[in-house]
Structure formats: structure tokens, C-alpha cells
Amino acid sequence: MDGTILVVAATDGQMPQTVEHLLLAKQIGVKRVVVFINKVDQVDEDVVELIEIEIRELLSDFGYDGVNSPIICGSALLALRGDTSEIGEPSIRRLLNAIDEHIPTPVRDYTSPSLLPIDNAFTVPGRGTVVIGTLYRGTLKKNAEVELLGFDENIKTTVSDVQVFKKSVPEAKAGDNIGALLRGVRIHVVRRGMLLCASGSEKLSNHYEAKIYFLSRAEGGRSKPVTSRYIQQLFSKTWNISCRIDISPDVGMIMPGEHAPVYLTLMRRMVMTLGQPFTIRENNATVATGFPNGLFPLGLPFSTVNTILDSSIHSACPVHRNLQDLIMLMSCDEYMTAEDGEIEVQISVR
Incomplete structure (x- = not known):
């Protein structure tokens, strides 16, 4: 998103959702905000001036001008x-003019490998599966070799056609809202939140190191501290998934309003680039924001590990048969290695 319009009702003034929306705008990287105070015909002019002062102070508190x-x-x-x-x-009309003047045309990245977060997908009878989204970076051309990544899936395919505003084009550039026709991909394997990217440009993982900030009670966050094995929904780009947060032993716990390094364990392997913002929500409220600064790729594919678990580990570790469930109980220092042709899986369960 290149900018946002913050709508505030003059009859209500600053509300809790006003703070939350500004927080989310800041978290996803929105740098410019235009404010529209609505319903000014229902209040006195003095009230409107007071609301304007409050909103300007709130914008400054969140780092905006x-x-x-x-x-x-x-x-x-x-x-x-x-x-x-x-x-x-x-x-x-003044609002539209303010948008034109205050929100500049963004600088797009046309040189990096293409990256398309998927918003939606549908099937065209007789042609195949079409994925829809806004091209985040790079250039996507017809017949380009790409990968469909996310939710443990890694599917290699080819872009048969690219459309912008329902017109076929030879290529699309970063910032374009496009539809890409994929060859040999069935609709049931495509999910909102998956990424379509240039072959070999991104990696799947479900272990990440991250920096996180837990909102204070005044910001709409938690009132109690967070300890390891904290499991909630993680939201990033167009996807969300269950995530476990583990804290370094020397930290112990994180109080609301504090920053701290943490380890993330996702329920499924996803693509998260370094610096990609994410939010943690609990009971329909945003409680934390952060970004990954390192990843720990798994040494073995999930299918191989599942086979191992079913054949050998199950008898010794009856907690869970499925690695996707077991992984939520593991700390981020587990590792898997292959020695002398035999696969050794070492797991520490807390």
C-alpha cells in the first residue's frame, strides 16, 4: 500500500480502532496518511478543531508527520x-487533491526476481488456473518459469498468459494488479497467501528468528507478560497461520510494551523474507508486531520426516504422529542430519 485515508467520525472522535488502524498502517509500511473527519455537519466547529488536534498528536505518536x-x-x-x-x-474534491499532492508515486523495484502474493484464484474452463494479485516486485513475462510456494507446497510451473485489466500483455511490472494463467496447476492446491515467484528465488521454512514488539495495554495489547510456547495466529502479506513464539532463556518473558528477539515456528512452511512485517492477533485484537531477521531451513522435506516418524519415532514418542503437530512442541534448536546413508532425527520436546 502506498498511502492510506484515515476516516474519523466527528461525532465519536478518536476511537480504539483508530489507534489499531494506524498501528497496522505503520506495521505494513504505509508512510503517508491523509485524514478525513466525517459528519462535521452534526457537531460544533469547536469540537471539530479539538478532534483535529487530537488526531495530529496521534499521528505524531506513531511516527507520522x-x-x-x-x-x-x-x-x-x-x-x-x-x-x-x-x-x-x-x-x-479536496480529499482527492490532498491524496494526489501528499502521497507520491512509489518507486517500484523492476530488477529483482518477480514476486506475486496471491489474493485469489479461479479456474477458466478449457485453459487452467488463474491466480490474481498485485506484483510486489520484478517483471513477470509470458512463458516464465515460476514456483508456487506456501503451506508446505512447492510447485514448479510456467506462466501461460498474463493479463492486466482483462487484457493480455507480454509482461507485467511491479505495482500492476494482474492475473497469471498457470500451466498444469489444479485449483485445489492454490490458496490465498501463497507466493508465485521466479524459480529458485525464495525458500520455504517454518523456523524463523525475529524481532517483535508486544503492544502495551494502552495501545490495545495484552495486560499480562508472554512466555515461551505462546501460540497464536500470525498475519503477513495475504496469509495467516498458527505460529508458536519461543523466547530466549536469558530473556525469560516479554512484558507488554517491550521489544525482544524471539523464535517463530509456523504450523506450515511459508516464505518470509528478511524484514517482512508480520502481526500477531489474539482474540481478534492485534497484540504484537515484528519482522524476521533470520531463518532456519529444515534439512529434510516434510514427507521424508513423516515417514520416519511413522516408522520409528512413533513408538518412542507417542505425543503426535504428524510432524506438523509435533513441530509446535519443539524448540527452534532441533536439527536433522543424514550420516552414512542413514537419517538421524534429533528432537528435544519441552
């Missing part, structure tokens, strides 16, 4: 009714 960020006052309902007063249709 609270002094120079444009704040437009108006009424969306009056604009829909064709009202020509300053708070009617002209306020919407």
Missing part, C-alpha cells in the same frame, strides 16, 4: 446528496 499531514473536514452523506457547500461535494 502530524503537523503537515492534510486533514480534510466534510460530510460524505451531504456529498452523496449533491450538496455544494464546503462540507459537501467540495470536501471530497
Whole structure:
């Protein structure tokens, strides 16, 4: 996202969701915010001025330019009714002008390998599976060899066709919302959140080292500290998955409002690039944000390890037969090696 419009109702002022939305905008990298104070026809002018002061202070607290960020006052309902007063249709035009002036055209990365987070997918009868998303970086051309990664899947395929605004094009560039027709891929293996990327450019893993910040109670976060084996949903780009957070023994616990290094263990292997922002949500509320700064790739494919677990480890470790379940109980220092043609799996269960 290149920018955002923060809508605040003049009848309510700053609400908890206002803080949460600004936090999420900051977390996903939105650098410019335009504010629209709606329903100003229902309150006094003094109230509108007070809300504007509060919003500017809030923007500054989150690292935005609270002094120079444009704040437009108006009424969306009056604009829909064709009202020509300053708070009617002209306020919407001022909002559009503020977007043009305050949110610059972003600099796109056209040289890196292509990367397409998948938003949706569907089947075209007689042609194949089409994946839809906004090209994050690089250039995607027809007949390019790509990989479909995510949720333990690693599928090699070829892009048969690329469409932008329902028109076939020879290539698409970063920033384009596209549809890519994939050869030999069935719709049931494609899920929202998977990545379509240039062959060999990204790696799958479910162990990551990360920096994390837990929101304080005042920011809408937790009121109690977090210890190891903390399991919640992790959200990043267009996907979400169950994740276990382990804390270094020398840290012990993380209090709300603190930053700390942690280890992430995902329920499925996913692609997370270094610096890719993520959020942790608990009971439908954002409680933490962070980014990975290292990965620990598994030494063996899941299918091989599952076979080993079923044949040998199951008798010694009856906790779980499936590695996807067992992995949630393991710390991030487990490793798997192959010696003298025999596979040795070492697992420490806490």
C-alpha cells in the first residue's frame, strides 16, 4: 500500500480502532496518511478543531508527520446528496487533491526476481488456473518459469498468459494488479497467501528468528507478560497461520510494551523474507508486531520426516504422529542430519 485515508467520525472522535488502524498502517509500511473527519455537519466547529488536534498528536505518536499531514473536514452523506457547500461535494474534491499532492508515486523495484502474493484464484474452463494479485516486485513475462510456494507446497510451473485489466500483455511490472494463467496447476492446491515467484528465488521454512514488539495495554495489547510456547495466529502479506513464539532463556518473558528477539515456528512452511512485517492477533485484537531477521531451513522435506516418524519415532514418542503437530512442541534448536546413508532425527520436546 502506498498511502492510506484515515476516516474519523466527528461525532465519536478518536476511537480504539483508530489507534489499531494506524498501528497496522505503520506495521505494513504505509508512510503517508491523509485524514478525513466525517459528519462535521452534526457537531460544533469547536469540537471539530479539538478532534483535529487530537488526531495530529496521534499521528505524531506513531511516527507520522502530524503537523503537515492534510486533514480534510466534510460530510460524505451531504456529498452523496449533491450538496455544494464546503462540507459537501467540495470536501471530497479536496480529499482527492490532498491524496494526489501528499502521497507520491512509489518507486517500484523492476530488477529483482518477480514476486506475486496471491489474493485469489479461479479456474477458466478449457485453459487452467488463474491466480490474481498485485506484483510486489520484478517483471513477470509470458512463458516464465515460476514456483508456487506456501503451506508446505512447492510447485514448479510456467506462466501461460498474463493479463492486466482483462487484457493480455507480454509482461507485467511491479505495482500492476494482474492475473497469471498457470500451466498444469489444479485449483485445489492454490490458496490465498501463497507466493508465485521466479524459480529458485525464495525458500520455504517454518523456523524463523525475529524481532517483535508486544503492544502495551494502552495501545490495545495484552495486560499480562508472554512466555515461551505462546501460540497464536500470525498475519503477513495475504496469509495467516498458527505460529508458536519461543523466547530466549536469558530473556525469560516479554512484558507488554517491550521489544525482544524471539523464535517463530509456523504450523506450515511459508516464505518470509528478511524484514517482512508480520502481526500477531489474539482474540481478534492485534497484540504484537515484528519482522524476521533470520531463518532456519529444515534439512529434510516434510514427507521424508513423516515417514520416519511413522516408522520409528512413533513408538518412542507417542505425543503426535504428524510432524506438523509435533513441530509446535519443539524448540527452534532441533536439527536433522543424514550420516552414512542413514537419517538421524534429533528432537528435544519441552
